[in-house]
Amino acid sequence: MAATTSSSPHSLFLQSPNRNHPFKANNFSSFTNLKIKTFSTRRTPMSITCASTAAAPIHTQIQNQEGDRVFNFAAGPATLPEKVLAKAQSELYNWHGSGMSVMEMSHRGKEFKSIIEKAESDLRTLLNIPQEYSVLFLQGGATTQFAAIPLNVCRPEDPVDFLVTGSWGDKAYKEAQKYCNPKVIWSGKTEKYTKIPSFEDLKQNPDAKFLHICANETIHGVEFKNYPTPNNATGLLIADMSSNFCSKPVDVSKFGIIYAGAQKNVGPSGVTIVIVRKDLIGNAQESTPLMLDYKIHDENNSLYNTPPCYCIYMCGLVFDYLLELGGLEEVEKMNRKKADLLYNAIDGSNGFYSCPVEKSVRSLMNVPFTLEKSELEAEFVKEAAKEQMVQLKGHRSVGGIRASIYNAMPLAGVEKLVAFMKDFQAKHG
């Protein structure tokens, strides 16, 4: 019975679509010429069992018997691709024979310059970023951008429109009040952030300097499937894409600024990526802290001060990996397959599980759901953890369960969760 067995995420991972996209010889596959060790895993009824003794990743060579990986459903920082972690581990101490770790490199040295330049170039390829946009690697998370954006784009008196579909959009609105004249033109708060309005009904201010949205609300699991057309003076649409960045193709040219903390889909916490149209750079308010002024970072290719070098390096490994998976079209297919599997399990549970979010705007990244018998939710989380599926507790502000299934969550992780959910329902339904 699934609830009483366990299996190795290492091996399960081999069942994921990733497997269909071999790595280049000069890249991740450079591990494969190392000796392979197999796991001793107990049998499980899941179809994935057979794979579990087929092979194990090379990094087991240096795991010091610390045990297998878990399936980590955290909302961020979140699970990273196993092959990216293995590569990072193999070169942590001495990067490409440079005699030093990436963590020790001068940010002005040729080694790190090659790292940040490749990271930017690969990201430009992934998102097909037009040349008239700058890519900045900054610090401080989306929360710092909540201030930086109005400081860079607005005068204090400028009106700005906010479309608030969850907690993060609301936080962006509140911070903007310090630096411009923002207005919430629609809020899903009264409906507990489960909807996105029809764009036709939006009462946009024609004088607004920009329209702001949060493309995916991490806490509430509400995701834009298409984007409103700003009918404001500047035609500027600005989006916080922290929790669905690089999870699917995006037409960057529709946006004035796209910003994202890395720690969901593309790297560790500590680096924030800002994709900004160049004509928006250079007009910051006088009181703008130097480090929040896009101009200084743009002029110095994100190297005005010491950037978060190792975090940028990790993002670069992830970008390279996503390209080798086939780019964002392929990544979106994988993400859709995982999300469909999970939402279908919820909707097919005869109400034992339910997702409050309107079907048309359900997130492919963050899947919040509740149990009909809410008193069972704590046990659900506890039992899942025993099965090596962790961080399933919903955000403290909304409760319930939340499964974050970002790019790096293997299909096998979702399959295992769904099997567990059915088993849990059979026991408690």
Next chain:
Amino acid sequence: MAATTSSSPHSLFLQSPNRNHPFKANNFSSFTNLKIKTFSTRRTPMSITCASTAAAPIHTQIQNQEGDRVFNFAAGPATLPEKVLAKAQSELYNWHGSGMSVMEMSHRGKEFKSIIEKAESDLRTLLNIPQEYSVLFLQGGATTQFAAIPLNVCRPEDPVDFLVTGSWGDKAYKEAQKYCNPKVIWSGKTEKYTKIPSFEDLKQNPDAKFLHICANETIHGVEFKNYPTPNNATGLLIADMSSNFCSKPVDVSKFGIIYAGAQKNVGPSGVTIVIVRKDLIGNAQESTPLMLDYKIHDENNSLYNTPPCYCIYMCGLVFDYLLELGGLEEVEKMNRKKADLLYNAIDGSNGFYSCPVEKSVRSLMNVPFTLEKSELEAEFVKEAAKEQMVQLKGHRSVGGIRASIYNAMPLAGVEKLVAFMKDFQAKHG
């Protein structure tokens, strides 16, 4: 001849004072039970040769023959302790059997909380930080603090005194002009930042809100050996200690705020440590970006938003390592020994090498020097690099040579540099 041989920094490291401070069994020494592989290194006339085949660190097990480490004299990001890197590498993929990398951990999970709490606790032990001070792990580097400090401590009209002994103090002064009324009460600029004035002669403004210093100027190699007593209204002294943080004991109680980017002595770039007296928290100017307000970070133990988790983890490993070395008194002894060796070589070169900084204020961390025949400086840097001693070029704003010899630079690295300097002089003197 030294200039024509090379040896392994791994083995040289064994000659450093660190060797006298064995690691706890449950800690760094956990590597020693792994199989040891030796290097094939060429003989060198230096006394350290014999050690070079005695042992090699275990991480050579997973180096994939990428070669030995170099001696990295970069000003920051800078060299990190080999044992810290080895430990980080060994647990990168699966931290303490948690089934995940530290990079993947929820910042609100028990695993990461244990990491950040131990890091703070160890730092408090190292610097003997009084309870009335908060320790914050932030982002954005010292440059962000140049704005955050006046925003948190001053009203716009408040006068503030700056004692400017190098480029960094000057940058702090310029940024402060946006948020308060700063004045430079002394500047070493006309003497090319080679001095620190006698504190008695300082004309402090009795109404100043604080007195600001940069405790060690990374570019100019000027370091405070003791500190001025503020005779301003609040008695507040604030210091940027980015480039000598944790390099020696400091009486924290003499300061209102101590801040430091981690990337010189205590970790990778991407985390900034702020030690702030609690009574200075909670009075930020209204226009302060939320992420620059100490209050929100203090109330949330640096976990209001997602912190740079992996960078904080690395700092924690370094703090633990420094404690095992015997604490900052021992660290200062090592740093003094290394600095004396290098300054004596410069002063004993009959003018072939010279350091412009007044002897009484020479930095133990950053050693800038020039060659009498300045046309030889480029060759010096090039030849040193051939000997695996890298990043010796002086800052672009001052030229010449700069050897940064932070905590993690082994004594053997300075010994090798000094041997090379004598050899270079013999060839070109």
